[in-house]
Amino acid sequence: MHxxxxxxxxxxxxxxxxxxxxxxxxxxxxxxxxxxxxxxTSRNLAxxxxxxxxxxxxxxxxxxxxxxxxxxxxxxxxxxxxWERFGRLDAFVNNAVSRPMKGYRAPIAAFEESMRVxxxxxxxxxxxxxxxxxxxxGGSVINISSMMGMKGPDLSNYEGTDMGDLxxxxxxxNAGLINLTRYMAKMHAGKNIRFNCISxxxxxxxxxxxxxxxxxxxxPLRRMANPxxxxxxxxxxxxxxxxxxxxxxxxMDGGLNA
Ligand SMILES: NC(=O)c1ccc[n+]([C@@H]2O[C@H](COP(=O)([O-])OP(=O)(O)OC[C@H]3O[C@@H](n4cnc5c(N)ncnc54)[C@H](O)[C@@H]3O)[C@@H](O)[C@H]2O)c1
Numbered sequence: 001m002h003x004x005x006x007x008x009x010x011x012x013x014x015x016x017x018x019x020x021x022x023x024x025x026x027x028x029x030x031x032x033x034x035x036x037x038x039x040x041t042s043r044n045l046a047x048x049x050x051x052x053x054x055x056x057x058x059x060x061x062x063x064x065x066x067x068x069x070x071x072x073x074x075x076x077x078x079x080x081x082x083w084e085r086f087g088r089l090d091a092f093v094n095n096a097v098s099r100p101m102k103g104y105r106a107p108i109a110a111f112e113e114s115m116r117v118x119x120x121x122x123x124x125x126x127x128x129x130x131x132x133x134x135x136x137x138g139g140s141v142i143n144i145s146s147m148m149g150m151k152g153p154d155l156s157n158y159e160g161t162d163m164g165d166l167x168x169x170x171x172x173x174n175a176g177l178i179n180l181t182r183y184m185a186k187m188h189a190g191k192n193i194r195f196n197c198i199s200x201x202x203x204x205x206x207x208x209x210x211x212x213x214x215x216x217x218x219x220p221l222r223r224m225a226n227p228x229x230x231x232x233x234x235x236x237x238x239x240x241x242x243x244x245x246x247x248x249x250x251x252m253d254g255g256l257n258a
Pocket of ligand 1: 017018019020021022023024042043067068069070094095096097098099117144145146147174199200201202203204
């Protein structure tokens with residue numbers, strides 16, 4: 001098959017959770033630009049609709065849906081409505097993240113809240129989406145973790161800023177997600193479904209100059225990630241061009257951790 005056809009997402013239905021967030025918007029845009037039919041989810045419909053109409057006005061196929069992965073009922077309703085409306089699911093991009101914990105000494109209840117969404121709810125949703133992909137006949141799951149799920153924090157990046165009080169939940173659940181990816185790949189052997197993980201580095205978001213200077217000095221490419229950087233990788237993993245990539249974690253950090 002021609003490589004352009006391998007990379008095309010035409011006819012594929014793809015869910016991106018947290019599609020109105022920083023990396024979420026990049027993922028929605030890239031997957032829709034590759035001709036996928038993309039469902040962008042948010043906890044509130046207005047936010048998903050805003051994202052969908054922004055991309056819809058560029059001629060992209062983006063549909064808004066409501067989902068709060070912290071609640072089993074919401075996950076169940078989403079699964080049902082998704083199947084009723086689209087009748088298939090080819091790829092699931094597990095991107096949403098909740099950030100209730102603000103630092104190392106934050107109340108332990110904030111850790112529990114993080115686990116409710118980022119661990120319990122995430123696994124609930126992952127299992128439901130996996131079932132739909134298998135019912136469709138196969139496809140791809142892309143988990144979005146972080147380079148912070150692969151290593152401890154480099155506190156020198158935060159010198160000269162007030163950003164250095166990093167919460168433990170983020171390191172915990174992102175690391176878990178990387179190995180959950182391998183677990184799912186093995187558990188679903190023989191069902192024509194692939195599970196991969198992308199572990200990105202930091203996306204430029206107008207961070208304080210001191211942080212940018214500290215961070216970018218260590219990146220061989222001398223910059224943070226930009227919105228286009230994750231698109232091609234997501235398209236590769238969602239498409240038939242990535243048909244033999246399974247159980248993998250791909251670090252996308254400009255060489256920072258090389
Ligand atoms: N931003 C970065 O620099 C960066 C770096 C490395 C990895 N990541 C990873 O990228 C992914 C997205 O991060 P981001 O920075 O774009 O986050 P973000 O905070 O900008 O967006 C997260 C999205 O998740 C949604 N969300 C929160 N709670 C939810 C719930 N209960 N149910 C459903 N959706 C919920 C939010 O509404 C939001 O749209 C995460 O997996 C994160 O670990 C981000």
